Amino acid sequence: MSILIAFAVPMFVGCIVLEYLLARDRDDVRGFEARDTVASLAMGIGNVGIAAVTKGGAYVVYVGLYQARLFDIPNVWWAWALLIPCEDFCYYWFHRASHEVRLLWAAHENHHSSRHYNFSTALRQSWTTPLTGPIFWLPLALLGFEPLMVLTAQSISLVYQFFLHTELVKRLGPCEAVMNTPSHHRVHHGRNVRYLDRNYAGIFIVWDKLFGSFEPEGQPVDYGLTTNIRTFNPVRIAFHEWATMLRQAHAAASLRDALGYLFGAPGWSPDGTTRTAKEMQRADVTATQRQLSDAPSPPRSGAAAAA
Numbered sequence: 001m002s003i004l005i006a007f008a009v010p011m012f013v014g015c016i017v018l019e020y021l022l023a024r025d026r027d028d029v030r031g032f033e034a035r036d037t038v039a040s041l042a043m044g045i046g047n048v049g050i051a052a053v054t055k056g057g058a059y060v061v062y063v064g065l066y067q068a069r070l071f072d073i074p075n076v077w078w079a080w081a082l083l084i085p086c087e088d089f090c091y092y093w094f095h096r097a098s099h100e101v102r103l104l105w106a107a108h109e110n111h112h113s114s115r116h117y118n119f120s121t122a123l124r125q126s127w128t129t130p131l132t133g134p135i136f137w138l139p140l141a142l143l144g145f146e147p148l149m150v151l152t153a154q155s156i157s158l159v160y161q162f163f164l165h166t167e168l169v170k171r172l173g174p175c176e177a178v179m180n181t182p183s184h185h186r187v188h189h190g191r192n193v194r195y196l197d198r199n200y201a202g203i204f205i206v207w208d209k210l211f212g213s214f215e216p217e218g219q220p221v222d223y224g225l226t227t228n229i230r231t232f233n234p235v236r237i238a239f240h241e242w243a244t245m246l247r248q249a250h251a252a253a254s255l256r257d258a259l260g261y262l263f264g265a266p267g268w269s270p271d272g273t274t275r276t277a278k279e280m281q282r283a284d285v286t287a288t289q290r291q292l293s294d295a296p297s298p299p300r301s302g303a304a305a306a307a
Contacts, residue, residue, distance in 0.1 A: 004155040005048070012162060016119045022168060023118070029167040030116055030223075035232040037120040042234040043110065044123030051130040055151060058134035062147035071144035080153075083145050084203065087137070087153040091202040094136035096213065098129070099197045099277075105266040106241040107132045113237055115224045117189055122165035127238040157202045161185075180205045183217045190221040191228075193284045196277035226267070226280075 016037075023031040073079050098108035107128035114121045140150045164185035172181045180201040188199040198215035201207050208214035229240060245261060252258035257270045265276040275283070 004152060005158065008159050008162075012119070012123065015162075019119050019166060019168060026168070030118075032118055032120065033116055036114055036116050037118075039232040039234055039237060040114060040120040040124035043127070043237060044125050046127045046234060046238065047125035047130065050127055054130035054134065058137075059147050059151065061134065061138070062141040062150055065138055065141040066144070066147055069142060069144040073144040073146075075146055075149060079145070079149070083140070083149055083153050084156065086140060086143070086145070087150065087157060088201070088203045089207060090137045090140060091154075091157055092200050092207040092211075094133055095200040095202070096197075096211075097136070098132075099200070100265055102245055102264055102266050102268065103262050104132055106245050109225065109241050109266070110237045112189060112225055113229055115228065117165060117167055117186060117221070117223050119162065119165055121189075122162040124237075128242070160203050165189075176205075178204060178206055184208075184214075186221045187215050187217050189223050191224045191226050192219060192222050193277075193280050194219070195221065196226070196281065226277075 020032050023029045073082075095108075098104040107126050110126055111121075111124050114124055137150055137154065140153075141147055145153075161180075164180060164182050166182050167186070169182040171183055172179070175181060176183065180199070180203055184199045184201070184205050187195045190196075195215055198213055199205065199208050200213055205214065229237065231237060231240075249258040249261040252261060253270070260268055260270060265278070267274050267276040267279070269275075
């Protein structure tokens with residue numbers, strides 16, 4: 001765990017308490033559920049312990065790549081101004097891959113398993129993404145950013161993203177055009193079909209707008225997974241999708257099907273009995289178009305009818 005995150009922990013706890021107090025008398029937020037909050041905090045504690053070890057391994061790899069760096073980027077203010085968006089670009093693709101590749105989704109999906117959306121949800125972090133994630137930031141060390149700078153930039157992103165997990169903040173005006181905001185991130189946590197696999201950004205929402213994964217907040221957000229789990233046990237939350245994926249791959253009828261369960265999109269199945277997010281969205285669009293085509297035409301005005 002970086003020093004920045006260690007210093008931020010008391011702030012996280014204070015913000016959770018403050019949000020709880022402010023949300024108690026609000027009808028437009030869902031607030032907290034004790035067991036859910038405890039589960040999220042347990043996930044966060046587990047993630048910190050695991051990341052404390054894996055960050056050391058990642059640092060060693062980053063240092064090795066840094067020896068073969070393409071550029072010498074000094075540790076000065078303009079390097080940080082360049083590093084933050086570069087780090088966020090890497091985060092975007094890590095996050096997108098974690099939704100589109102089943103093996104990576106097994107590591108990430110527990111962050112989406114809460115039916116609530118508050119600051120404690122931000123701490124519902126994976127116990128296995130510290131193993132699957134570091135590869136996505138390797139290019140930064142190879143470009144010439146010092147490894148400690150890379151790790152610090154990752155921590156800055158995590159602290160920023162903590163504040164996205166709230167229903168108390170509705171819209172942030174012009175910031176919505178460039179920055180990731182609570183409104184944009186609420187969409188990302190929605191199980192509504194139109195919200196699936198949208199708004200992957202960490203700090204800058206511009207990546208989603210550039211790469212076609214942006215969706216503005218419109219209809220009320222239904223938080224959670226497309227098939228929600230019914231447990232507050234942090235061990236089951238952390239590993240239930242791994243168990244399901246490996247069981248399906250082991251029982252697959254062919255090597256191709258086994259690889260599909262591991263590396264296909266979440267929801268992929270060889271016989272179509274389960275559907276991916278894209279398949280659900282296509283079906284939803286088709287159903288909407290059918291409803292519109294079947295709807296009776298509005299009556300014409302008298303003048304139009306006479307003509």
